[in-house]
Amino acid sequence: MWSPEIERDWDRLSAEALAEVKAWRAAHPRATLGEIEREVDARLATARARLVEATALAAPAADPPADGGPPRCPACGEAMVAEGARTRRRVTARNAEVVLTRPYVRCSACGTGLFPPG
Numbered sequence: 001m002w003s004p005e006i007e008r009d010w011d012r013l014s015a016e017a018l019a020e021v022k023a024w025r026a027a028h029p030r031a032t033l034g035e036i037e038r039e040v041d042a043r044l045a046t047a048r049a050r051l052v053e054a055t056a057l058a059a060p061a062a063d064p065p066a067d068g069g070p071p072r073c074p075a076c077g078e079a080m081v082a083e084g085a086r087t088r089r090r091v092t093a094r095n096a097e098v099v100l101t102r103p104y105v106r107c108s109a110c111g112t113g114l115f116p117p118g
Contacts, residue, residue, distance in 0.1 A: 020043045041094060045092070056098070073112050075110050
Protein backbone atom coordinates (compact mmCIF):
# COMPACT_ATOMS: atom_id res chain seq x y z
CA MET A 1 0.00 0.00 0.00
CA TRP A 2 0.97 3.66 -0.15
CA SER A 3 3.68 4.52 2.30
CA PRO A 4 4.74 7.89 3.70
CA GLU A 5 7.98 7.44 1.71
CA ILE A 6 6.06 7.21 -1.57
CA GLU A 7 4.12 10.36 -0.74
CA ARG A 8 7.31 12.22 0.21
CA ASP A 9 8.96 11.08 -3.03
CA TRP A 10 5.97 12.29 -5.04
CA ASP A 11 5.98 15.65 -3.25
CA ARG A 12 9.72 16.02 -3.93
CA LEU A 13 9.54 14.93 -7.58
CA SER A 14 6.59 17.16 -8.39
CA ALA A 15 8.23 20.14 -6.65
CA GLU A 16 11.44 19.51 -8.62
CA ALA A 17 9.50 19.35 -11.89
CA LEU A 18 7.72 22.61 -11.09
CA ALA A 19 11.00 24.36 -10.21
CA GLU A 20 12.60 23.10 -13.44
CA VAL A 21 9.67 24.30 -15.56
CA LYS A 22 9.75 27.71 -13.87
CA ALA A 23 13.50 28.04 -14.50
CA TRP A 24 13.09 26.91 -18.11
CA ARG A 25 10.28 29.41 -18.67
CA ALA A 26 12.38 32.26 -17.27
CA ALA A 27 15.14 31.30 -19.72
CA HIS A 28 12.67 30.98 -22.65
CA PRO A 29 10.24 33.93 -22.36
CA ARG A 30 9.22 33.73 -26.04
CA ALA A 31 8.50 30.00 -26.09
CA THR A 32 5.50 28.85 -28.06
CA LEU A 33 2.68 26.89 -26.51
CA GLY A 34 3.99 23.74 -28.23
CA GLU A 35 7.47 24.27 -26.79
CA ILE A 36 6.02 24.86 -23.34
CA GLU A 37 3.95 21.70 -23.60
CA ARG A 38 6.96 19.62 -24.67
CA GLU A 39 9.05 21.01 -21.82
CA VAL A 40 6.36 20.36 -19.21
CA ASP A 41 5.89 16.82 -20.52
CA ALA A 42 9.64 16.17 -20.39
CA ARG A 43 9.95 17.52 -16.84
CA LEU A 44 6.98 15.51 -15.59
CA ALA A 45 8.04 12.25 -17.29
CA THR A 46 10.28 11.13 -14.42
CA ALA A 47 7.74 12.02 -11.72
CA ARG A 48 5.03 10.26 -13.76
CA ALA A 49 7.13 7.10 -14.08
CA ARG A 50 7.77 7.02 -10.32
CA LEU A 51 4.02 7.40 -9.68
CA VAL A 52 3.27 4.54 -12.11
CA GLU A 53 5.83 2.36 -10.25
CA ALA A 54 4.43 3.26 -6.84
CA THR A 55 0.86 2.62 -7.97
CA ALA A 56 1.76 -0.78 -9.46
CA LEU A 57 3.66 -1.81 -6.34
CA ALA A 58 0.89 -0.57 -4.03
CA ALA A 59 -1.50 -3.28 -5.26
CA PRO A 60 -3.24 -5.11 -2.45
CA ALA A 61 -1.85 -8.53 -1.63
CA ALA A 62 -3.50 -11.39 -3.43
CA ASP A 63 -5.89 -13.46 -1.38
CA PRO A 64 -4.30 -16.77 -0.42
CA PRO A 65 -6.00 -19.91 -1.76
CA ALA A 66 -8.87 -21.10 0.43
CA ASP A 67 -7.10 -24.42 1.07
CA GLY A 68 -4.03 -22.60 2.45
CA GLY A 69 -1.79 -24.06 -0.26
CA PRO A 70 0.29 -22.29 -2.87
CA PRO A 71 -1.36 -20.00 -5.42
CA ARG A 72 -2.92 -21.73 -8.43
CA CYS A 73 -1.97 -21.20 -12.04
CA PRO A 74 -4.60 -19.13 -13.90
CA ALA A 75 -3.86 -21.12 -17.09
CA CYS A 76 -4.10 -24.72 -15.87
CA GLY A 77 -5.02 -24.64 -12.16
CA GLU A 78 -1.85 -26.38 -10.92
CA ALA A 79 0.21 -25.11 -7.99
CA MET A 80 2.57 -22.19 -8.63
CA VAL A 81 6.13 -22.29 -7.26
CA ALA A 82 7.95 -19.22 -5.92
CA GLU A 83 11.11 -18.35 -7.85
CA GLY A 84 12.23 -15.33 -5.81
CA ALA A 85 12.08 -11.67 -6.77
CA ARG A 86 12.32 -10.53 -10.38
CA THR A 87 12.63 -7.11 -11.89
CA ARG A 88 10.61 -5.91 -14.85
CA ARG A 89 11.54 -2.78 -16.78
CA ARG A 90 9.15 -0.94 -19.03
CA VAL A 91 9.27 2.39 -20.85
CA THR A 92 6.31 4.73 -20.40
CA ALA A 93 4.54 6.65 -23.13
CA ARG A 94 6.83 9.58 -22.21
CA ASN A 95 10.02 7.49 -22.58
CA ALA A 96 10.77 7.21 -18.86
CA GLU A 97 11.71 3.85 -17.39
CA VAL A 98 9.49 2.09 -14.84
CA VAL A 99 11.21 -0.55 -12.71
CA LEU A 100 9.15 -3.09 -10.74
CA THR A 101 10.77 -5.65 -8.43
CA ARG A 102 8.28 -8.17 -7.07
CA PRO A 103 7.98 -11.83 -6.20
CA TYR A 104 7.78 -14.14 -9.18
CA VAL A 105 5.97 -17.51 -9.38
CA ARG A 106 5.95 -20.15 -12.11
CA CYS A 107 3.66 -23.09 -12.78
CA SER A 108 5.63 -26.33 -12.68
CA ALA A 109 3.05 -27.98 -14.94
CA CYS A 110 2.62 -25.55 -17.85
CA GLY A 111 5.40 -22.99 -17.27
CA THR A 112 3.18 -19.94 -16.92
CA GLY A 113 5.00 -17.23 -14.96
CA LEU A 114 3.45 -14.38 -13.00
CA PHE A 115 4.33 -11.31 -10.95
CA PRO A 116 1.47 -11.67 -8.47
CA PRO A 117 0.40 -8.63 -6.44
CA GLY A 118 1.60 -8.54 -2.85
